[in-house]
Amino acid sequence: MDFALNEEQAAIADMAADFGRDRLGPAAIAAESTGIDRGLLTEIGALGMGAIYCAEDHGGSALSRLDAALIFEGLSLGDPSVAAFVSIHNMCAWMIDSFANDELRAEVIPGLASFETVASYCLTEPGCGSDAASLKTTARRDGDDYVLNGTKAFISGGDYSDWYVVMCRTGGPGPKGISTVLVPKGAPGLSFGAQERKMGWKAQPTAQVQFDDCRIPARYLIGAEGDGFRFAMKGLDGGRLNIAACSMGGAQGALTKTLTYMGERKAFDETLDSFQALQFRVADMETELQAARIFLRQAAWKLDQRAPDATQHCAMAKRFVTDAAFKVANDCLQLHGGYGYLEDYGIEKIVRDLRVHQILEGTNEIMRMIVARKLLADRGKG
Numbered sequence: 001m002d003f004a005l006n007e008e009q010a011a012i013a014d015m016a017a018d019f020g021r022d023r024l025g026p027a028a029i030a031a032e033s034t035g036i037d038r039g040l041l042t043e044i045g046a047l048g049m050g051a052i053y054c055a056e057d058h059g060g061s062a063l064s065r066l067d068a069a070l071i072f073e074g075l076s077l078g079d080p081s082v083a084a085f086v087s088i089h090n091m092c093a094w095m096i097d098s099f100a101n102d103e104l105r106a107e108v109i110p111g112l113a114s115f116e117t118v119a120s121y122c123l124t125e126p127g128c129g130s131d132a133a134s135l136k137t138t139a140r141r142d143g144d145d146y147v148l149n150g151t152k153a154f155i156s157g158g159d160y161s162d163w164y165v166v167m168c169r170t171g172g173p174g175p176k177g178i179s180t181v182l183v184p185k186g187a188p189g190l191s192f193g194a195q196e197r198k199m200g201w202k203a204q205p206t207a208q209v210q211f212d213d214c215r216i217p218a219r220y221l222i223g224a225e226g227d228g229f230r231f232a233m234k235g236l237d238g239g240r241l242n243i244a245a246c247s248m249g250g251a252q253g254a255l256t257k258t259l260t261y262m263g264e265r266k267a268f269d270e271t272l273d274s275f276q277a278l279q280f281r282v283a284d285m286e287t288e289l290q291a292a293r294i295f296l297r298q299a300a301w302k303l304d305q306r307a308p309d310a311t312q313h314c315a316m317a318k319r320f321v322t323d324a325a326f327k328v329a330n331d332c333l334q335l336h337g338g339y340g341y342l343e344d345y346g347i348e349k350i351v352r353d354l355r356v357h358q359i360l361e362g363t364n365e366i367m368r369m370i371v372a373r374k375l376l377a378d379r380g381k382g
Contacts, residue, residue, distance in 0.1 A: 003294070005070070012067050015047065016074025020249065024078030029343060031203035035160075036082055038115075044086060045115030049075075052090050053238070054097035058105055059113035065238055066300040069245040073293075076249025077256075080353040081203040083249065087242035088156050092119035092165045095235045096182065099223040108163060108182065120157035121239075122166040122183075122209055123232055125150065130366050132167070133175040133229060137211060139168040144218050146170075146181055148189070148211035154360075158207030159192035161185065166209075167232050170225045180228035182220040189214030200352030237303055237311055239361045240318035244296050247325035247357045248289065254332040254350045255285055261336055261345075278335065285328045292321040312374040319367035322357040329354050 052068045054060025075083035093112040097105055111117035128134045137150025148168055164183040171177030183190060193208030223231060262272040272278055299317035302310040333340035333347045340347045358364045
């Protein structure tokens with residue numbers, strides 16, 4: 001069993017880490033007020049990170065899920081909020097590239113790959129979060145069009161993105177009645193709520209996406225009617241790994257800042273790093289992050305291999321990594337004392353940004369349900 005990254009993977013990790021530290025990091029605090037700079041997204045696209053695991057025929061990079069985990073960890077060393085936004089965009093690009101027909105792929109993927117255009121993922125609704133199969137937004141076929149009605153909530157990129165990948169009901173109740181359509185910004189009947197005021201992820205625009213007799217061409221159906229819930233769940237396997245990777249990068253960045261601070265800050269005429277109790281704490285933090293990183297990369301490998309237990313491992317990794325990373329970031333804030341609570345040190349932002357990772361892409365309670373159901377279904381086998 002080889003745990004080493006190969007030469008190409010190491011280069012990918014270094015490229016993402018350098019961009020995260022050099023380009024995203026210096027702009028991170030300002031971006032909380034100004035939002036994500038489209039110019040930075042274009043730079044990310046130029047580096048091949050706009051359609052990471054899409055096919056190369058329309059500009060994708062055709063990389064693996066493990067490669068993606070390396071990228072999002074590296075970007076998050078600079079700003080987990082922007083990195084997570086890039087992750088959501090990539091999840092949308094992958095769904096279109098994997099399940100749409102060739103004409104739609106050719107129309108949409110090149111712009112997404114270059115980040116000339118941005119995509120948002122629209123599953124959650126005001127009345128159904130974890131119970132996604134009960135969504136109410138409808139899409140009714142009307143000649144050569146679909147007409148959408150309903151509301152999506154907590155949408156990253158709401159009123160910012162150019163394309164909206166929307167899970168909607170074209171059939172009866174339950175998951176088999178759900179389809180996926182692509183809605184362009186500017187479609188008649190498409191509107192947006194006010195920008196949400198959030199605890200973290202403040203750089204990301206977040207708003208309700210509203211459909212009031214919103215009319216789109218029927219050719220914007222992705223795949224076949226009734227396949228949308230399956231597409232959404234498949235997309236979430238990778239999304240969960242990506243958000244875990246964003247947590248890893250954020251927590252590792254917080255620990256790096258903390259180690260620097262401990263070498264500079266003095267108490268009782270000694271630098272903080274000379275106290276054994278504090279040495280033990282940072283040693284435990286690093287150990288937790290290394291364990292989480294190995295778990296994450298194993299889950300990514302399973303998804304790349306299409307292992308039968310890949311979904312279970314993606315859920316376990318998402319739960320374990322996001323919990324461990326948030327604890328490390330929070331402990332880093334504690335080691336900074338009062339300074340950790342100040343914006344200038346960058347720690348409190350990481351804590352705020354990582355907290356939501358335990359909620360989105362399926363709450364960590366839902367991750368436990370996925371794992372438990374698989375365990376109970378498999379008992380007695382073999």
